[in-house]
Amino acid sequence: MLWAAGFLIVAGIFFFAVGVLGVLRFPDFYTRLHAAGKCDSLAAVLVIVGIALYNLADFSPSNLLVSFKILAIAAFVFIASPTATHAVTEAALIIGVEPWTKKDEPQ
Amino acid sequence: MKLLQERVKDRPAGENLIIRTAVRLMIPFIQLYGLYVIVHGHYSPGGGFQGGVVLGASFILLALAYDLRTSLRFMSERVNAVLGNVGVLIYTGTGLLCALLGGLFLDYSALDRILPLGPVEWRSLGIFVVEVGVGIAVMSIMTSLFWDLGSGGEMDEGL
Numbered sequence: 001m002l003w004a005a006g007f008l009i010v011a012g013i014f015f016f017a018v019g020v021l022g023v024l025r026f027p028d029f030y031t032r033l034h035a036a037g038k039c040d041s042l043a044a045v046l047v048i049v050g051i052a053l054y055n056l057a058d059f060s061p062s063n064l065l066v067s068f069k070i071l072a073i074a075a076f077v078f079i080a081s082p083t084a085t086h087a088v089t090e091a092a093l094i095i096g097v098e099p100w101t102k103k104d105e106p107q
Numbered sequence: 108m109k110l111l112q113e114r115v116k117d118r119p120a121g122e123n124l125i126i127r128t129a130v131r132l133m134i135p136f137i138q139l140y141g142l143y144v145i146v147h148g149h150y151s152p153g154g155g156f157q158g159g160v161v162l163g164a165s166f167i168l169l170a171l172a173y174d175l176r177t178s179l180r181f182m183s184e185r186v187n188a189v190l191g192n193v194g195v196l197i198y199t200g201t202g203l204l205c206a207l208l209g210g211l212f213l214d215y216s217a218l219d220r221i222l223p224l225g226p227v228e229w230r231s232l233g234i235f236v237v238e239v240g241v242g243i244a245v246m247s248i249m250t251s252l253f254w255d256l257g258s259g260g261e262m263d264e265g266l
Contacts, residue, residue, distance in 0.1 A: 076133070076136065079129055079132060079133060080129070080133060083125060083126055083129040083130075086123075086125055086126065087123070087126050090123060093111060093112060094112075096112065
């Protein structure tokens with residue numbers, strides 16, 4: 001159980017690191033938001049599920065309840081975060097943020 | 108890009124199936140969580156103010172994803188004003204009742220004279236009653252703040 005929890009948390013931290021790299025290095029708003037959205041949904045859910053498993057390491061009914069609450073947070077994040085990313089992207093599209101293109105290519 | 112922009116411009120602002128479906132899915136759980144935070148406030152982190160903010164945020168989310176009129180349909184302005192005042196009344200009423208029964212303001216152990224449950228039990232119950240009042244008041248104030256600021260006081264179009 002502890003090993004699985006550790007694996008999930010380390011995987012989540014890896015995806016967070018990749019997402020931060022993307023936010024820093026990508027050229028424009030939409031691609032940066034793409035990287036940030038991956039962080040928010042995939043990496044955060046991995047870390048939260050890892051914490052839920054870690055909490056179950058010494059098994060008892062009260063710990064099971066706490067783990068269930070943590071998993072409920074994971075489900076909520078999994079619905080809310082992509083929706084938030086979608087809303088921000090659409091707002092950017094409406095006010096006309098131009099996507100990045102290579103300068104020498106025709107649009 | 109141009110094509111996408113035109114497709115977005117065609118529909119009225121804020122009408123988005125994805126956001127609306129997700130919001131419809133989330134709002135019941137947000138409100139349940141707000142009630143949980145209020146009720147569980149004297150055992151764990153949380154309490155009247157935090158739970159009230161969560162409850163108010165659910166109505167604000169409804170107004171953001173749909174429009175102001177939809178949120179007014181679920182919680183009318185009149186009911187909202189009444190709820191805000193009732194919340195404050197519960198809070199000050201409990202406090203004043205304690206003072207009238209011979210304790211200090213908000214000294215719940217004085218409520219023991221109504222129904223002898225013991226001062227410890229009454230302190231727990233008194234905090235619960237006060238937190239329910241605070242939660243109701245905060246919820247209605249959050250919602251009406253958003254309504255008034257979002258629509259310039261007209262309660263009509265809004266964001």
